[in-house]
Amino acid sequence: MKPIVSILIPAYNAEPWIADTIKTALAQTWPRTEIIVVDDGSRDQTLSIARQFASKNISVVTQENQGAAAARNCALALSQGEFIQWLDADDLLSPDKVAKQMAAMQKCQDKRQLFSSGWGYFYYRLDRANFTPTSLWCDLSPVEWLIRKMGQNLHMPPATWLVSRELTQAAGPWDTRLSLDDDGEYFCRAVVRSDGIRFVPEAKIFYRVSGSGSLSDFDESEKKLASLFLSMQLHVGYLCSLENSARVRSACLSYLQRRFFRFYPEQMAFVQQLQQLAATLGGELEAPQLSWKYAWLRELLGWKLTKRFRFLYNRSKSVGMRAWDKALSSLEAKDELGTTSHFRANPAASDSQDLVLPRTSR
Numbered sequence: 001m002k003p004i005v006s007i008l009i010p011a012y013n014a015e016p017w018i019a020d021t022i023k024t025a026l027a028q029t030w031p032r033t034e035i036i037v038v039d040d041g042s043r044d045q046t047l048s049i050a051r052q053f054a055s056k057n058i059s060v061v062t063q064e065n066q067g068a069a070a071a072r073n074c075a076l077a078l079s080q081g082e083f084i085q086w087l088d089a090d091d092l093l094s095p096d097k098v099a100k101q102m103a104a105m106q107k108c109q110d111k112r113q114l115f116s117s118g119w120g121y122f123y124y125r126l127d128r129a130n131f132t133p134t135s136l137w138c139d140l141s142p143v144e145w146l147i148r149k150m151g152q153n154l155h156m157p158p159a160t161w162l163v164s165r166e167l168t169q170a171a172g173p174w175d176t177r178l179s180l181d182d183d184g185e186y187f188c189r190a191v192v193r194s195d196g197i198r199f200v201p202e203a204k205i206f207y208r209v210s211g212s213g214s215l216s217d218f219d220e221s222e223k224k225l226a227s228l229f230l231s232m233q234l235h236v237g238y239l240c241s242l243e244n245s246a247r248v249r250s251a252c253l254s255y256l257q258r259r260f261f262r263f264y265p266e267q268m269a270f271v272q273q274l275q276q277l278a279a280t281l282g283g284e285l286e287a288p289q290l291s292w293k294y295a296w297l298r299e300l301l302g303w304k305l306t307k308r309f310r311f312l313y314n315r316s317k318s319v320g321m322r323a324w325d326k327a328l329s330s331l332e333a334k335d336e337l338g339t340t341s342h343f344r345a346n347p348a349a350s351d352s353q354d355l356v357l358p359r360t361s362r
Helices: 018-026 046-051 068-078 097-108 142-151 165-171 182-193 222-242 246-260 268-280 292-335
Strands: 005-011 033-040 058-063 083-086 113-122 162-164 196-208
Touching: 005 018, 005 046, 005 068, 005 097, 018 033, 018 046, 033 046, 033 068, 046 058, 058 068, 068 182, 083 097, 083 165, 097 113, 097 162, 097 196, 142 182, 142 196, 142 222, 142 246, 162 165, 165 182, 182 222, 222 246, 222 268, 246 268
Parallel strands: 005 033, 005 083, 033 058, 113 196
Antiparallel strands: 083 162, 113 162
């Protein structure tokens, strides 16, 4: 009998997306799945929408708002599957994502292997999903994967992974101290405990850029800065535990330097601790440099206001792009009125495979 795959969906204020996400979990061609949705105290209609899907194979539970890590731990505790598919409440799976990765698993017969997939980001229109391969899109050893991730500032969304229960238990629970980058920290831990990463190019997921309020959205709050700092410390510790070498120290220093901007110069306590961490790696963090379009503004306004302006500018630009894509999506939906509509993956990136879902209004 084929093993059960548990598809675990933490959800918080995901009213516009949760139905489509659940539908892609239901559409999986792997014959034995269970779906568990944990609503983390949403203040919108996320819970009521999710409950409309409740059935023998779909469990929907709710808890007081405790954060994404706690919701994921709750879902995991309720699951029975031999393999775990994590799925954020605004992301989508291609129909054979799980089946493709399970086929790869059955060939290697090593439950300590960690399976990844390709991913493309999108706003509203799935046919515009952008699949851009990185150096993580291949089979890698744990240490090589972490060196590339940290040294080149790369990432893989949670839904790309398929993890055996054995490896999940070895990795341990999600860290509830982290309100930011809890997924980055968790999967680095899973990588460290694994026998290696197997990339399955035929398996694909769609990563929604949903903007402000999403789990990955970043602001300058003290809580999120503290979470980021802790995650950075843990990342460095994980990589250094695998190999003591110049290339590891270089990757760690590059990783710290890229994130130094978040703390410099206002958060001097964090700045000093990051410099101390860099010193243990044999290096020193340099004062962050601004691009030419912000450098002159710094002379007028200073670091703090310039950083705030940069943050607000980038956010407004992203909001504008989402609004434009939403408008085009609505126009396309009107054009398709009266016909069967589908979400279609980018043909150039996914072999023109259909993701068969009815388009919902947003």
